[in-house]
Amino acid sequence: MRAAVLRNVTKGLEVEEIKTPRPKDNEVLIKVIACGLCHSDLHVIHGKIAFPSPSVLGHEVAGEIIELGPNVGRTDLRVGQRVSGAFLMPCGQCEACSEGRDDLCGPFFELNRLKGQLYDGTTRLESLDSEPIAMYSMGALAEYAVIPATSVAPLPESVDPIPAAILGCAALTAYGAVRRGADLRYGESVAVVATGGVGSNIIQIAKEFGAKQIIAIDVADDKLEAAIRLGATDVVNSMDDDVRERVFSLTGGRGVDVAFEALGRPETWNSALVSLKDGGRMVPIGLGAGVQEAAVEINRTVRRSQSILGSYGARTRQDLPAVVEMAAQGKISYQDIVSRRFSLEDVSAGYSLLEQGKVQGRAVVDMAL
Structure with missing residues (x-):
């Protein structure tokens, strides 16, 4: 698949071919429809927030489920369904998650945010030469992405999935x-x-x-x-x-x-x-x-x-469905917030405009462009 890979902060994002990932336990594989461009990505791109390289960024996404991994414990998810993916991906099992505090999930911060891994301690992304590639959240600046089933919510047919990419971070946060x-x-x-x-x-x-x-x-x-x-x-x-x-x-x-x-x-x-x-x-x-x-x-x-009162994200399993419902009911004008669309090849230009303060609202990468 094609993905925007960060190998060196001096070069920035470069689109290359890498292996298409596969989901493991309680994970889903989506075909990415759109991915939002966020300021926190900029901090990683410029090396101001430490993160492993090579890596794939992109942490607010909408896509279509094309494969369910083993032991997905949700009956509301199916192949062919469009979903919103949240940047804050709770493991669902740690002490914080058991208390409903998805925003404080220990493995998310210790494994994903520090090491670019999912919760078995490995990444789902590899180069064509089998070099591990770190994931910033689900690494959605790519044609396909693996997401824990804890951090997706079905999108109703009435919701446009391209601007709806912003629901999983900008709106959820x-x-x-x-x-x-x-x-x-x-x-x-x-x-x-x-x-x-x-x-x-x-x-x-x-x-x-x-x-x-x-x-x-x-x-x-x-x-x-x-x-x-x-x-x-x-x-x-x-x-x-x-x-x-x-x-x-x-x-x-x-x-x-x-x-x-x-x-x-x-x-x-x-x-x-x-x-x-x-x-x-x-x-x-x-x-x-x-x-x-x-x-x-x-x-x-x-x-x-x-x-x-510091606030990081939200309680994904409770709040992402609420955000999707607000969008479906027209209470969040998500379409109006997305002012720019870029192709994957032009993602660096999008981040450059974001850095210059020239993006009103939010920009997204539209994988159909």
Whole structure:
């Protein structure tokens, strides 16, 4: 099969022929229809997040099941079915998974995120010369991908699978931040700092959860215009305005109940923190490039009883079906968030535009191009 392989950070992704993988216990093999391009991939491509090489990236995917591995313990999966695949792939057996905390799955972080392996300690990908190739999640920048059965959800016929590729990361991460991280309540006010793929979904999901005021904060006017269309009630361009002054003006001098940070940079952390009201919750979602630190004003955080609640992904087995259902019901405008489509051969160009901040919402690799 063709796959975009990362062998050297100086060369970036290069499309080459590798072996088509096969599923093992409790895994499915899908033919990839589309795969989303995410900022966390960029960190790996540039060597800012350590990951083995050679590797295949791509961690939000839609595809068609073409083979079920042995001992798939789900009766709702069948060959020929279209599915969404989540980046956070719970093993289903560790202590965290047994408690329903898929987002804290030990083997996912210890094996997949550190070594590029699945849960028998091996990868499913090999070169034509049988060289092991690491998998970033399921390694979906390829024509075929193996995914644990714990981390797929069937797609209804009404859902377009190409833009639906973003459901498994951009939308799932946003859902986890709103539902699990913030535990957003009806009538609360929110700020969303950085309105890319994840931030755009936070806006929509916060609206569905009953947020009364949604303030979108970004540096690009075109992204803020898109945020209004998705449900933001107000916008702030942080290049033009003092974020704290503008947010407090928009909220009658109070600040917001919840501020979501969706980029993983010190300056966006600060924008989220200074937007909070007394007793407010800041929910950081974006991954930093390598080991980064963000300053927190100790006395204000303590005296104003503010909370910082990290949120990584979501509880895949419970939340991915909920996200798919929201998409099917039109509560997540996933089609509108996908603004660019690239062929597999042009994937590097897509990531280059993403790095330059020139992708509104999300871009995907469409395997039919």
